[in-house]
Amino acid sequence: MSLRVIVTALMLLGLVLHAGQGWAAPHTPLTVEALSPLEDPDQRARYERLIREIRCLVCQNEPIADSNAPLARDLRREIRERIEGGSTDREIIEFLTARYGDFVLYRPPFSPRTWLLWFAPGLLLLGGGWVFWRVLSSRADKPLDDEDEWSEDPEPAEDTPR
Amino acid sequence: MWRYLAVPALFIVLLAFFLVGLFRDPTLVPSPLINQPAPQFELPQLLEPQRTLALSDLATGEPVLLNVWATWCVGCRQEHGMLVDIARSGEIPIFGLNWKDDRVAALRWLERLGDPYVAVAVDEDGRVAIDWGVYGSPETFLLDGAGIIRFKHIGPIDQLVWEREFRPRIAQLRQGES
Incomplete structure (x- = not known):
């Protein structure tokens, strides 16, 4: 039992570390080979950020950066x-x-059409929390010594000769 | 009572979403340009590079097709015979947009397979294609006589697509204009 807990914890840790690595790893723009990097550091940062926000429609699960x-x-x-021509991020998007x-856009805009998309996780969490709370409080109403369900299917007595 | 129904009901709703999702093609992205004026362009023509083809040439008062194609595109090869048939029947003028292609290869393609196009614009660096929201060839736009995009088909045109998607819309446009 404790081994299982340890293994699970290690796996979770690995997952978190791996995900963290993925996020933190500096993006090497291998794909922009032909172009020299933008000279202005601000512009360069904007470019690097924008190309990660835009989906490649040919290979839908990649940003155009990759x-x-x-x-x-x-x-x-x-x-x-x-x-370079002076457009703002907003204009480009x-x-x-x-x-x-x-x-x-990998991050869909917040509009009536996408309300469900944006609110669904919160709503599901609230709904789940409500169900959880209901179950807990209905259990709490019952006395602790409510052991009927156990006694229905009694374990063999310990002194049964084997 | 409702608590026994809630879970199956939720399950069925979820199942309905999944079922609908299962039969939708995620590679088809609806274009926001439908019912919008077609983006302006002016590009050299494939057969006569010294002449240009512009949007004003497409807005003839009659519905036209603009077919985005390239010789590197497999779907374009599939639909080419169909385009030739449509052109031969004279149902509707077809213009071409040769997208990020090799000029020599494109000319050979038309020579070998037939040329269904009234004229082909050459979009060598793909800028006009971006302006038109093109993301995969073949794509075929249906423009009305005023140069407004009325419909776009993504993927090769075959007999079925032609009869189901294009013919009724073209007839409708002609009715509206007469």
């Missing part, structure tokens, strides 16, 4: 040129969503 699809390359170029829809 994708080698020709379309992703074109979109990176587009974003880069717009940053509007440009892309006007053409490809909200689906290009």
